């Protein structure tokens with residue numbers, strides 16, 4: 001099953017940087033060496049089993065944008081599953097107005113050729129905004145962009161390649177493309193129950209994006225509900241884990257070692273990160289002190305067949 005993802009936005013807004021970090025495991029420090037994308041760079045990423053992401057990184061220079069919206073219009077905007085439009089938070093007038101015009105034309109083209117596509121807007125390079133002002137600026141930008149999107153429903157995220165926000169946004173994006181995400185969560189809940197785990201999280205193997213968790217998405221941080229009071233769970237834990245593990249994997253590869261699994265036994269909790277299937281890793285977090293690490297690992301081994 002192939003899902004087309006359009007990555008669009010002005011030149012220099014950071015599209016290729018985020019793609020190279022998420023899908024090619026490049027560190028943020030190397031992104032400044034990336035040249036401008038010429039026309040469209042297409043990539044196929046096998047994401048989960050038979051789900052293939054067909055990523056179209058569309059160079060943002062005006063000449064290319066004009067061509068996408070005229071001669072290449074039906075090629076670019078047909079069969080789109082998700083369009084991600086990246087806005088540089090630092091962009092000022094008159095470039096901003098021009099960028100918004102392009103964005104609206106992209107929305108119009110999507111309405112014509114892929115009317116069911118989801119639209120994600122990334123207010124990117126948030127690291128350039130002073131920390132205390134980020135929330136207010138993001139809220140203001142979100143309102144502006146929602147207004148510019150008229151009756152199209154959009155999801156807006158503030159992102160930066162220098163922190164975990166990038167992983168949060170991209171996990172949300174790919175989640176809309178995974179056909180059985182709800183089902184996976186249900187199985188993870190059963191598995192968490194069987195392990196007496198506070199939480200179980202499933203990650204995609206190469207990107208380390210979160211595919212599903214055992215927590216109930218309706219209640220903020222809560223599986224099982226009574227554990228929340230005793231073990232306050234950090235709302236940023238998913239994207240922080242993606243970011244940290246990716247950095248750790250990069251360190252391993254610099255030492256020419258391959259990353260396989262990770263175990264942590266702390267006084268408060270035990271965590272095991274191990275391969276679940278060919279394309280996934282699972283993280284099991286247990287606060288119950290009587291549960292042995294070996295038992296968690298055995299449970300993961302036993303559950304593998306179910307998740308293949």
Ligand code: GTP
Nearest residue numbers: 011012013014015016017032036037060125160161
């Ligand atoms: P085109 O290929 O011309 O469409 O540009 P692009 O959108 O692909 O931009 P690219 O990824 O090449 O990034 C341009 C510059 O922005 C690079 O120097 C990156 O290092 C920088 N950049 C990307 N993301 C961030 C970010 O989150 N914060 C900051 N401060 N800089 C970033």
